[in-house]
Amino acid sequence: MTTSALRHASARGGMMEARFQALAAGLDASPLGCCLFGSDGQPFYLNRALIRLIGGSEDSLSGSGGADSLAALAAFLDEPLAAVLRAGGTATLDWKGGPSSADGRPRTLRLSLSPVAGGQAGARGALCVASDITPQKETEEALGLLFRQNPVPMWVYDRETLRFLAVNDAAVMAYGWSREEFLRMTILDIREPSEREQVRAAVTAPRQAYQISQNWRHVDAKGSERIVDVLSHLLVFAGRDAVLVTIWDVTDRVRVEEALRESEENHRHAIELSPQIAWVADEKGALITISPRWSRLLAMTEDEVLEMGRLSVVHPDDRAEVLRHWRRSLVSGEPVDLEARFRLADGEYRWFRSRATARRDAAGRIIRWYGMDEDIHDHRLALEALRESEEFARGVVESSVVCIKVLDLSGRLLFMNKAGETLMEIEDSSRLHGKDWLAALPAEMAAKARQAVEAARAGDAGNFTGFCPTVRGRPKWWDVIVSPVRNAAGAVVRLLVVSQDITERRQAEQQIAYLAYHDPLTGLPNRRLFQEDIKRLFAEKQDGQILALYYLDLDHFKGINDVLGHTAGDCLLQQVANRLGAGHGKGCKVYRLGGDEFALLQTGLTTAEEAAGTARHLLALLDEDYNLEGQLVAAGTSIGLALAPEHGETPESLIRNADIALYHAKSGGRGTFRFFERSMEAAARRKQMLKAGLRTALQRGELSLHFQPLVDLRSGRVTCLETLLRWHHPVHGHVSPAEFIPLAEESGLIIRIGEWILRGACAEAAQWPEPVNVAINLSAVQFRDPGLLSTLAETLKLSGLPPGRVELEITESTLLQDDQANIATLEALRGLGVRIALDDFGTGFSSLGYLLRIPFDKIKIDRSFIAGLPGRVESNAVISAVVSMGRSLSLSVTAEGVESAEQLAALRQLGCTEGQGYLFSRPVPAAKVAALLRQPPFA
Numbered sequence: 001m002t003t004s005a006l007r008h009a010s011a012r013g014g015m016m017e018a019r020f021q022a023l024a025a026g027l028d029a030s031p032l033g034c035c036l037f038g039s040d041g042q043p044f045y046l047n048r049a050l051i052r053l054i055g056g057s058e059d060s061l062s063g064s065g066g067a068d069s070l071a072a073l074a075a076f077l078d079e080p081l082a083a084v085l086r087a088g089g090t091a092t093l094d095w096k097g098g099p100s101s102a103d104g105r106p107r108t109l110r111l112s113l114s115p116v117a118g119g120q121a122g123a124r125g126a127l128c129v130a131s132d133i134t135p136q137k138e139t140e141e142a143l144g145l146l147f148r149q150n151p152v153p154m155w156v157y158d159r160e161t162l163r164f165l166a167v168n169d170a171a172v173m174a175y176g177w178s179r180e181e182f183l184r185m186t187i188l189d190i191r192e193p194s195e196r197e198q199v200r201a202a203v204t205a206p207r208q209a210y211q212i213s214q215n216w217r218h219v220d221a222k223g224s225e226r227i228v229d230v231l232s233h234l235l236v237f238a239g240r241d242a243v244l245v246t247i248w249d250v251t252d253r254v255r256v257e258e259a260l261r262e263s264e265e266n267h268r269h270a271i272e273l274s275p276q277i278a279w280v281a282d283e284k285g286a287l288i289t290i291s292p293r294w295s296r297l298l299a300m301t302e303d304e305v306l307e308m309g310r311l312s313v314v315h316p317d318d319r320a321e322v323l324r325h326w327r328r329s330l331v332s333g334e335p336v337d338l339e340a341r342f343r344l345a346d347g348e349y350r351w352f353r354s355r356a357t358a359r360r361d362a363a364g365r366i367i368r369w370y371g372m373d374e375d376i377h378d379h380r381l382a383l384e385a386l387r388e389s390e391e392f393a394r395g396v397v398e399s400s401v402v403c404i405k406v407l408d409l410s411g412r413l414l415f416m417n418k419a420g421e422t423l424m425e426i427e428d429s430s431r432l433h434g435k436d437w438l439a440a441l442p443a444e445m446a447a448k449a450r451q452a453v454e455a456a457r458a459g460d461a462g463n464f465t466g467f468c469p470t471v472r473g474r475p476k477w478w479d480v481i482v483s484p485v486r487n488a489a490g491a492v493v494r495l496l497v498v499s500q501d502i503t504e505r506r507q508a509e510q511q512i513a514y515l516a517y518h519d520p521l522t523g524l525p526n527r528r529l530f531q532e533d534i535k536r537l538f539a540e541k542q543d544g545q546i547l548a549l550y551y552l553d554l555d556h557f558k559g560i561n562d563v564l565g566h567t568a569g570d571c572l573l574q575q576v577a578n579r580l581g582a583g584h585g586k587g588c589k590v591y592r593l594g595g596d597e598f599a600l601l602q603t604g605l606t607t608a609e610e611a612a613g614t615a616r617h618l619l620a621l622l623d624e625d626y627n628l629e630g631q632l633v634a635a636g637t638s639i640g641l642a643l644a645p646e647h648g649e650t651p652e653s654l655i656r657n658a659d660i661a662l663y664h665a666k667s668g669g670r671g672t673f674r675f676f677e678r679s680m681e682a683a684a685r686r687k688q689m690l691k692a693g694l695r696t697a698l699q700r701g702e703l704s705l706h707f708q709p710l711v712d713l714r715s716g717r718v719t720c721l722e723t724l725l726r727w728h729h730p731v732h733g734h735v736s737p738a739e740f741i742p743l744a745e746e747s748g749l750i751i752r753i754g755e756w757i758l759r760g761a762c763a764e765a766a767q768w769p770e771p772v773n774v775a776i777n778l779s780a781v782q783f784r785d786p787g788l789l790s791t792l793a794e795t796l797k798l799s800g801l802p803p804g805r806v807e808l809e810i811t812e813s814t815l816l817q818d819d820q821a822n823i824a825t826l827e828a829l830r831g832l833g834v835r836i837a838l839d840d841f842g843t844g845f846s847s848l849g850y851l852l853r854i855p856f857d858k859i860k861i862d863r864s865f866i867a868g869l870p871g872r873v874e875s876n877a878v879i880s881a882v883v884s885m886g887r888s889l890s891l892s893v894t895a896e897g898v899e900s901a902e903q904l905a906a907l908r909q910l911g912c913t914e915g916q917g918y919l920f921s922r923p924v925p926a927a928k929v930a931a932l933l934r935q936p937p938f939a
Contacts, residue, residue: 027045027047027127028047028048030047030049031049032049032129032130032131033046033047033049033050033051033052033053033054033109033129033130033131034046034047034049034050034127034128034129034130035047035050035073035127035128035130036116036125036126036127036128037077037081037085037125037126037127037128038125039085039124039125041078041081041082041085042074043070043074046070049130050130053107053109053130053132054069054070054073055069073095076093076095076111077093077111077113077128080093080113081113081126081128084113084114084115084126085115085124085125085126088115089115090112090113090114090115091112091113092110092111092112092113093110093111093113094108094109094110094111094133094137095108095109095110095111095130096108105134105138106134107132107134108132108133108134108137109130109131109132109133110130110131110133111128111129111130112128112129112130113126113127113128114126114127114129115127147166147168148168148169149168149169150168150170150246151170152170152246152247152248153168153170153171153174153175153246153247153249154167154168154170154171154244154245154246154247155167155168155171155182155244155245156235156237156242156243156244156245157186157187157242157243157245158240158241158242159203159204159234159240159241159242159243160240160241161186162186162187162188162200162203163183163185163186164182164183164185164186164187165183165237165238165240165242166237167179167182167183171247174220174247174249175190175218175220175221176220176221176222177220177221181221187199187203188200190218190219190220191217191218191219192217192219192225195217203243207234209233209234210231210232210233211231211232211233212229212230212231212232213229213230213232214229214230214250215227215228215229215250215254216228216229216230218247225251226249226251227249227250227251227254228247228248228249228250228251229247229248229250230245230246230247230248231245231246231248232244232245232246276291276372276373276374276505277290277291277293277294277297277352277372277373277374278290278291278370278371278372279291279294279310279370279371279372279373280368280369280370280371281356281368281369281371282367282368282369283330283365283366283367283368283369284330285326285330285369286309287305287306287309287310288306288368289302289306290302290305290306290310294373297344297345298313298344298345299345300345310342310354310373311323313342313343313344314340314341314342314343315340315341315342315343315349317341318340318341319340321338321340322338322340325338329356329358330366333358333360333366335355335356335357335358336354336355336356336357336369336371337353337354337355338353338354339351339352339353339354339376339380340352340354342373350375350377351375351376351377351379351380351381352373352374352375352376352377353373353374353376354371354372354373354374355371355372355374356369356370356371356372357369357370357371378400378401378402379400379402379481379498379500381396381400382396382400382402382404382496382498383483383496384396400417400419401419402419402420402423402498402499402500402501403416403417403419403420403423403424403478403498403499403500403501404416404417404419404420404496404497404498404499405417405420405437405496405497405499406485406494406495406496406497407437407453407494407495407496407497408494408495409457409492409493409494409495410436411436411437411438411453411495412433412434412435412436412437413429413432413433413434413435413436413437414433414494415433416429416432420499423470423476423499423501424470424471425470425471425472425474426470426471437449437497438450438453441466441468442466442467442468442469444466444467445464445466445467445468445478448464448465448466449464449466449480449482451464452464452480452481452482453482453495455482456482456483456484456492456495456496457484457492457495458492459484459492460484461481461482461483461484462481462482463479463480463481463482464480465477465478465479465480465502466478466480475503476501476503477501477502477503477505477506478499478500478501478502479499479500479502480497480498480499480500481497481498482495482496482497483495483496483498484496516528517529519577519592521570521573521574521592522573522574522576522577522592523577524577524580524581524590524591524592524598525589525590525591525592526591526592526593527591527593527594529591530591530593530599530601531651533589533591533601534549534601534651534654534655535651537601537603538644538650538651541603541644541645544606545603545604545605546605546606546607546608546611546643546644546646547601547602547603547605547643547644547654548600548601548602548603548605548611548614548641548642548643548644549599549600549601549602549641549642549643549644549654549655549658550599550600550601550602550611550614550615550618550639550640550641550658550673551597551598551599551639551640551641551642551658551659551661551662552580552597552598552599552600552618552622552637552638552639552662553596553597553598553637553638553662553666554572554576554596554622554635554636554637555635555636555637555638555666555670555671556634556635556636557569557572557573557595557596557635558596560572560628560633560635564628564629564631564633567629568628568629568631568633571626571628571629572626572628572633572635573592573596575626575627576596576598576622576626576635576637577590577592577598579621579622580598580600580618580621580622586604587602587603587604587605588600588601588602588614589601589602599658600614600618602614605643608643608646608675611641611643611675612641612673612675615639615641615673616673618637618639618673619636619637619639619671619672619673622635622636622637623636623637623671636670636671637671638662638665638666638670638671638672638673639662639665639672639673639674640658640659640660640661640662640663640664640665640673640674640676641658641661641673641674641675641676642654642655642657642658642661642675642676643675643676647675647676657676657680657681658676660676660680660681660684661674661675661676661677661680662674663680663684663687664680686732687743690729690732690735690739690740690743691743691746691747693729694727694740694743694744694747694749694753695747695749697727697729698752698753698756700730702727702728702729702730703725703726703727703753703756704725704726704727704728704925704926705723705724705725705726705757705760705761705764705925705926706723706724706725706726706923706924706925706926707721707722707723707724707764707774707923707924707926707929707932708721708722708724708916708921708922708923708924709721709722709916709920709921709932710722710775710894710914710915710916711914711915711916711920711938712913712914713904713907713908713912713913713914713915714908715937716937716938716939717937717938718770718772718932718933719772719773719914720772720773720774720775720807720914721765721768721772721773721774721775721929722775722777722809722916723757723760723761723774723775723776723777724737724923725737725741725753725757726923727740741779745779745780745781748781750779750781750782751781751782751785751787754778754779754781754782754785755791757776758776758791758792758795759795759798759799761774761776762774762795762796762799762801762806763798763799763801764926764929765799765801765805765806766799766800766801768929768930768933769930769933769934770933771805772805772933773804773805773806773807773835774801774805774806774807775807775808775809775837776806776807776808776809777809777839778808778809778810778814779814780811780814783810783814783822783825784821784825788825788829789825789828789829789832792829792832792834793832796832796834802833803832803833803834804833804834804835806834806835807834807835807836807837807857807858808829808834808835808836808837809837809838809839809860810826810836810837810838810839811838811839811840812838812839812840812841823853823854826854827854830855835857835858836854836855836856836857836858837856837857837858837859837860837894838851838856838858838859838860839860840860840862840896841859841860841861841862841882851885851889851891852889856889856891857891857892858891858892858893858894858914859882859885859886859891859892859893859894860893860894860895860896860916861878861879861882861893861894861895861896861912862896862897863896863897863917864897865878865879866879866895866896866897866898866903866907866917867897869902869903869906869907870902870903870905870906876906876910879895879907879910879912880910880911883910883911883912883913884911886913887911892913892914893911893912893913893914894912894913894914894915894916895907895912895914895915895916895917896916896917897916897917898915898916898917898918898919898920899917899918899919900919901919903917903919904919920938
């Protein structure tokens with residue numbers, strides 16, 4: 001059937017009704033494809049645009065499959081057309097069954113159906129409008145493909161429910177959840193719980209359509225943290241308000257930035273040790289920091305240098321050129337490389353070469369300038385002198401402190417100055433004239449020198465750094481500049497080689513690198529190298545091999561350091577390091593971890609007994625006396641020993657378990673070693689649990705005060721009650737003060753607990769029926785607390801207790817250091833009116849001079865001396881001497897730990913003033929003190 005016939009024939013063979021004829025006339029000129037269907041669902045009119053879309057020609061539908069396409073179109077529209085003819089309404093469908101486009105790609109048509117009413121007879125029909133949406137569909141498919149296959153993680157989430165609506169393959173691979181798991185999650189599931197409310201608020205807050213967020217913290221399926229930058233766009237997805245998110249993982253970058261910050265200290269040392277002058281300027285060229293060497297050269301403080309800037313000391317003749325260079329570089333960002341004269345402290349000018357490069361941010365903006373000033377005065381003078389005249393140049397060159405050589409264009413030596421001969425340890429350089437300079441250099445340096453020579457021959461300067469020993473074999477490093485020497489016509493006729501000895505600078509750089517991994521006091525490898533070595537040894541360890549870790553801690557270092565001073569303490573550490581370095585076993589490496597802590601790593605062991613033998617050897621080695629400035633001192637050590645893999649399969653677990661073993665060695669009496677045992681972990685856990693429980697013990701009412709009487713040995717009456725702290729743990733029951741008091745001091749809780757004891761003891765004493773004194777122990781931490789005096793004054797005021805009834809007991813070990821500060825504190829306490837007792841007398845390291853300078857009220861003899869009574873001669877002698885000294889100084893003398901009648905009789909005979917111990921009474925709760933005081937005097 002021809003197109004013309006189809007376009008003008010009715011489905012029944014008659015002429016179209018007039019209304020349809022008018023509609024057809026209008027549709028024929030439409031750029032959209034149009035087709036009219038009769039009430040029977042058969043097409044009876046197609047416009048030219050539709051014929052072209054389905055592949056027909058103006059004359060016939062048979063060409064290019066047009067008739068087939070029309071039939072396929074009619075079949076595709078069969079059901080929706082029937083619905084439109086039957087019920088009215090409209091329908092829109094996408095048809096992919098159309099013919100291919102000219103380039104062979106499948107074509108997609110969008111079809112819109114709408115009813116058309118007939119004339120008087122009421123005949124009905126339908127209009128189908130077709131448009132080619134193939135490019136739109138291809139664009140949508142391309143965007144979908146770009147989303148799915150993008151190597152960067154991307155997803156779409158619902159702004160209302162926060163659920164994931166779509167996730168690409170890169171996100172699935174990066175985060176570890178499957179796509180199905182993702183689509184059951186919300187964006188809150190990939191954030192830390194503490195951040196979820198913040199995320200929810202940010203999503204619902206007003207925002208721009210395009211937004212960038214930095215350093216967000218995500219969690220993947222394994223629970224690992226990821227630090228990411230986020231680019232988000234608002235869009236409508238599947239009819240929902242949504243957000244398209246693109247993720248960049250910046251975790252490594254952030255970690256690198258943290259590592260860079262850790263290296264700042266090393267960088268500072270490098271700047272200070274460098275013979276060159278390093279500096280940093282802001283984006284406008286203003287100085288931020290500069291090497292201290294520059295301040296010394298100018299005889300100014302660093303602040304003065306930073307305030308004045310470098311331009312203020314530039315020679316007036318050079319200032320304009322310097323400004324021109326800087327202004328150009330500040331605009332363009334290109335590196336700075338210029339030479340200028342600077343005025344030094346003596347008023348003289350010297351030539352310096354200034355080089356600087358810019359650092360930019362992510363947006364390409366300059367944020368810093370990093371520069372280096374190098375003193376090239378001698379080099380510059382040499383070059384200028386050579387240009388003026390050969391003879392004058394020789395004089396300048398000979399006066400230079402750097403090695404200067406002149407070569408011909410073939411590289412043969414023509415001249416070397418005296419400084420060069422001295423630096424190279426050459427007696428007469430004339431014998432080297434005519435020799436190839438490159439041939440005399442080591443191979444590595446010769447390769448660099450050859451490139452510099454070629455550059456100089458071409459008219460440019462070449463610069464390099466290399467190693468070349470002197471003729472006598474002395475190792476030296478050189479900074480070498482090879483420059484062209486031109487004649488009057490500008491042709492290169494000679495090569496000038498200026499070599500500066502930078503051996504000291506290289507050694508300084510090596511020293512900096514050495515210090516990064518070694519302890520400066522002892523020269524031993526430090527904790528940083530220890531961590532790297534133990535990780536390496538674990539990586540290299542093979543099955544059947546044992547790796548031993550020895551943790552060492554000096555037993556009496558603090559006392560020695562406090563009594564003899566830090567210089568003696570440093571000397572002790574150096575001697576320990578020397579002994580360990582010379583006396584450790586085969587396969588051992590020694591480290592100083594800090595303070596008085598050392599470590600040894602030993603490889604090549606096959607049994608634990610071998611490690612025990614090494615530990616015994618180390619104990620014996622360090623048990624010998626040390627000579628500290630002419631004074632012999634004993635300082636043993638304790639060792640914690642852990643073996644891999646038995647005691648730890650990772651470096652971290654081995655270190656932890658060696659530390660636990662060391663703790664048990666020290667708490668077990670010191671001067672010994674302990675292997676790690678699994679039972680020790682329980683003790684370590686108990687320590688941590690007690691430390692944690694101690695933090696809330698006050699609030700829970702687990703701490704209580706007990707009191708033990710001090711008795712006048714002549715009258716038998718109670719003269720004082722010592723305050724003692726007790727802790728009843730809800731799980732562990734009674735915990736010994738010897739166990740929890742050190743934990744309180746270690747954690748700093750002793751200050752708060754001590755204030756509670758002070759207030760409670762004074763409040764209780766104020767209620768006692770007898771005006772006896774109350775003794776309160778002060779720990780070393782409390783004694784040095786700046787708030788002690790104000791707390792005590794406030795407590796006395798609130799309790800109403802007379803200050804003279806309060807006795808503060810201070811141990812000798814508290815007074816080991818800060819002599820003047822201790823005296824000032826003791827005098828201030830005395831100024832409040834309280835009494836001072838020196839506790840545990842005879843067990844510490846303090847000087848007896850304290851007894852002369854500080855007006856103590858009482859001396860308490862340690863129980864270790866009382867235990868020897870009455871039979872031990874030494875105990876009698878010591879107690880007799882202390883009593884005699886107390887009598888001479890008008891001090892009361894109290895004996896601690898009196899447990900038998902024989903001890904009491906001996907103390908009375910020796911003239912001791914007071915006694916305290918189980919013979920009189922055990923410590924009693926506060927509620928029983930009144931009954932204790934009403935008892936008759938002790939016999």
